Amino acid sequence: MTEPGQLILVGTPLGNREDLPPRARRALLEADLLLCEDTRSPQRLLAPLAEDEQLPPRVSCFVGNEHERQAMLLEHLERGERVAFVSEAGLPVWSDPGRTLVAAAVAAGFAVDVIPGPTAASCALALSGFAAEGARFCGFLPRAGKERRAALDDLAQARGAALIYEAGNRTPALLRDLVGLGPEVGAxxxxxxxxxxxxxxxxxxxxxxxxxxxxxEALRGEVTVVLAGCPDAGEASEDALDPAIAGARAALEVMLDPGLKPRARAKALAALTGLDARALYDRLRG
Known part of the structure; x- marks a missing residue:
């Protein structure tokens, strides 16, 4: 009886082939078919460990033809073969092809596995020092029009960090657009x-x-932008929403300040509370 076929998503290094783990290397060498966003990628990753003729057959699979490759994928899976998919770099599906292949395999009842790999977004977030909680992956923003404006406005309101992919030559324009959202975003x-x-x-x-x-000026290469989220409005606006809290806090600070003499303390409290400074002075001395 033929073993059921399997689709394997193989995470690959972002740019340094020394980051390719042994399990990913085995998956690429032992697959019956390699679907590749760039058919040159497996050879670059595995050289000099494998000659070109040692690699499984490679077929291109990119955004423009991913739907067309579904039939080929299912045909190989039905024969019980292992099909590995690799994007040009990083983990498939993250702003890369692969999603429709996974959906087709799952819908047809075939197993799907993933060999973990990096994403530029996760690496950039780790380097940023920003909190990971609430962070969200935005991918590439729309290039222009109402869609871009809506995406930018959404970033202005986001509490968590935003992870944005951008081409190096368009990075200055993205920064200018962020500045245009106002001083809060600019800061x-x-x-x-x-x-x-x-x-x-x-x-x-x-x-x-x-x-x-x-x-x-335009940057060279691939860019990931990590934008910190907006400040916690709950903390920032507490005093504005309840002036009594602000007044009580300020009065407490005055009372606890060891450097203030009774007369200066009374004047400060009078300014905060509207009470008579002389009466406050008498109470403080008494």
């Missing part, structure tokens, strides 16, 4: 991670305003 911290794990890796840090002023 937020942002990290720009360029060419992660590659020879020319570069990490830029600062506020949106600062980096927009520094980066006025």
């Amino acid at each position: 937020r911290q942002v990290v720009i991670a360029r060419e992660l794990s590659k020879r020319h890796q570069e990490i830029l840090r600062g506020s949106v305003d600062e980096l927009a002023g520094r980066i006025d």
